[in-house]
Amino acid sequence: MKVLVINGPNLNMLGIREPGIYGAETYKDLLEYIRSYCENDGTDVSFYQSNHEGDLVDKIQEALGVYDGIVINPGAYTHTSIAILDALKSVSIPAVEVHISDVDSREEFRQISYIRAACISTVMGKGFAGYTEAIRILKEYRKTK
Ligand code: CA2
Numbered sequence: 001m002k003v004l005v006i007n008g009p010n011l012n013m014l015g016i017r018e019p020g021i022y023g024a025e026t027y028k029d030l031l032e033y034i035r036s037y038c039e040n041d042g043t044d045v046s047f048y049q050s051n052h053e054g055d056l057v058d059k060i061q062e063a064l065g066v067y068d069g070i071v072i073n074p075g076a077y078t079h080t081s082i083a084i085l086d087a088l089k090s091v092s093i094p095a096v097e098v099h100i101s102d103v104d105s106r107e108e109f110r111q112i113s114y115i116r117a118a119c120i121s122t123v124m125g126k127g128f129a130g131y132t133e134a135i136r137i138l139k140e141y142r143k144t145k
Contacts (some may be wrong), residue, residue: 001142002069003135005034006077008047014100022100023127030128035056037132045137053077053084060087068094069138071131078113079102088118094141096134099124 005026015026025033031047038045046067048059056077063070068109072094074084078097078125088095096120102125103110123130 001037001069001139002044002067003046003069003138004059004063005047005119005131006056006059006070006074007047008073008077009051011073011075012049012051030116030131033128034131034135038135041135041139044137045135049068053081059082060084060091060093061080063093064091067093069093070139071098071133071134072096072115072119073098073100073131074115078115079109081114081127083138085114085118088115094138095119096137098130098134100127100130101125111138 012027014022014030015024034045040074041054049094050056056074060070070088072088072095074081074097077084078099097113097115097119104124113122120141123133123137126133
């Protein structure tokens with residue numbers, strides 16, 4: 001199974017500030033964590049991170065016919081982006097929304113997700129483990145198709 005893990009704005013800054021909310025580990029550590037899980041699991045994984053909404057839309061469109069599943073943490077675009085929602089809908093690739101923090105117990109504006117409507121599931125508040133949980137969900141979902 002080919003999975004694309006997409007991270008949105010500021011996730012490249014993980015571990016650099018606010019370790020209380022997002023942990024002390026870096027974006028590079030996150031990639032290593034997911035890569036090591038996928039090696040054991042036999043999942044073919046690729047990564048993409050951008051701070052730019054249009055680049056994220058482009059990458060989602062390019063995933064059509066290439067990937068079987070998308071794991072996406074859209075960062076703050078979660079709470080604002082109809083463009084990312086539409087891109088996910090346009091490709092119809094099964095996608096799981098991930099948040100490192102428990103967005104539902106934070107500020108009200110973080111409790112709104114425009115992306116969720118295009119995802120088969122959402123994992124939040126589990127730190128880095130949320131990404132591997134999302135890959136597990138995609139694999140299970142694929143078995144049912
Ligand atoms: O909990 C999550 O994974 C978020 O998607 C992370 C986003 C935030 O805007 C969402 O509401 C929830 C933020 C990405 C990381 O931002 C940083 C801020 C300060 C220091 C390091 C990273």
